[in-house]
Amino acid sequence: MLDVRKLRLLRELARRGTIAAVAEALAFTPSAVSQQLSALEREAGVALLQRTGRRVTLTPAGHTLVGHAEVVLARLEQAQADLADSEAGPTGALRIGAFPSATQAFIPAALRTLAQDHPGLQPRVAELDPALVSDALRAGELDVALVHDYDLVPFPPEAGVHTEPLYRETMFLASTTPRTTTDAVLATCRDEQWIVATTGTRCHTMTIRACQAAGFLPHIRHQIDEFATVLAFVAAGQGVALVPEASAARPPAGVILTELPIARHTRIAFRAGADQHPAIVAFTAAMNATVRATVPMRS
Incomplete structure (x- = not known):
């Protein structure tokens, strides 16, 4: 009989590439x-790994077993959801991951809704970059999370992780100079200093790709992740930046926002098979209610 815990390790090796990375992620x-x-x-009776010096790769049989492992792990999530659904509403801890602007704008209201509708649920929120969410979900460190992507930086398919759309935001150019809203507005910023997110984040990649599409690479002056701080830097004349609609609702004095033909999409992410878990359903409902009350939805 194949051990599910060992199957999870094999799945993670296929995803992360090295035994050291698997060990670090899963605290082994x-x-x-x-x-x-x-x-x-030994349990499988076939070679699953091919070792060449210090490198370990999966054999064809290993890759086949990983495919089956994805199905098995998803069905186990469904089984847990079915068992939890037999109880009187969702209870216990719900570990939520969220990026900072969502934590500030939406999570508090969603937590109030959860407390009113599901007092037995104990939400626990941790801020982290969306690029880290999939690993945290697969490792069992999170149950559900908010992630975002952009038209220019789509959320990559992740084994063992599913997402549902939550809301869409228009992106804006924040500057201190009036600009005409056109498809070529970013080209007017070729010689500007730029404020971007830290390297490795989707926000950073989005800004780089947007500028590249306009025909230039940005002159980066500051790297800042919190959009309220970004807007304060823009107001201080420290450069221009791209900011999402929800974070640009109340810009500082002197900051001019120019709408761009770029959107940011926020999604709810969870482990494959967990979509009907009562706690995930409750969180999703609370987030949708919060968004409907605070964000003008765009088609």
Whole structure:
């Protein structure tokens, strides 16, 4: 009989590429991961890993088993959802991940709704960049999370993770100079200093790609992740920036917002098979109610 915990390790190895990365993500030692994977090979009766020096890759049989592991793990999530649904409403801890602007704009109201409608639920919120969410969900560190992507930086398909759309925001150019709203508005910022998010985030990649599409690379002066701080820097004459609609509702004095043909899309992410878990359903309902009350929806 194949051990589900070992299957999870194999799935993570296929995703992360090295035993060290799997060990770090799941709080194991590398030797423990290696031992568990070797035990899985014995259980399977076929070679799942190919070792070349210090490198470990999956054999064709290993990749086949990973595909089955995805199905098994998703069905286990469904089983947990069915068992939880037999109780009197969602209860217990709900570990929520969210990026900072969503934490500020929407999470507090959603938590109030959850407290009113589901007092037995105990939400616990942690801020983290959307690029880290999929790993945290698969590792069991989170139950649900808010993630975002952009027209120019779509959310990549992630094994074992599903998403549902929540809301769409228009992006704006924040500057201290009036500009005409056109498809070529970014081209007028070729010689400007730019305020961008930190390297490695989707926000940073979005700004770089938007400027590249306009025919230039931005002159980066500051790297800041919090949009309220970004707008304060723009107001202080420190450069221009791209900001999403929800974060630009009340810009500082002197900041001019110019609408762009770019959108940011926020999604609810959870493990595959968990969409009908009562706690996930409750959180999704609370978030949708909050968004309807605070964000003008755009088609």
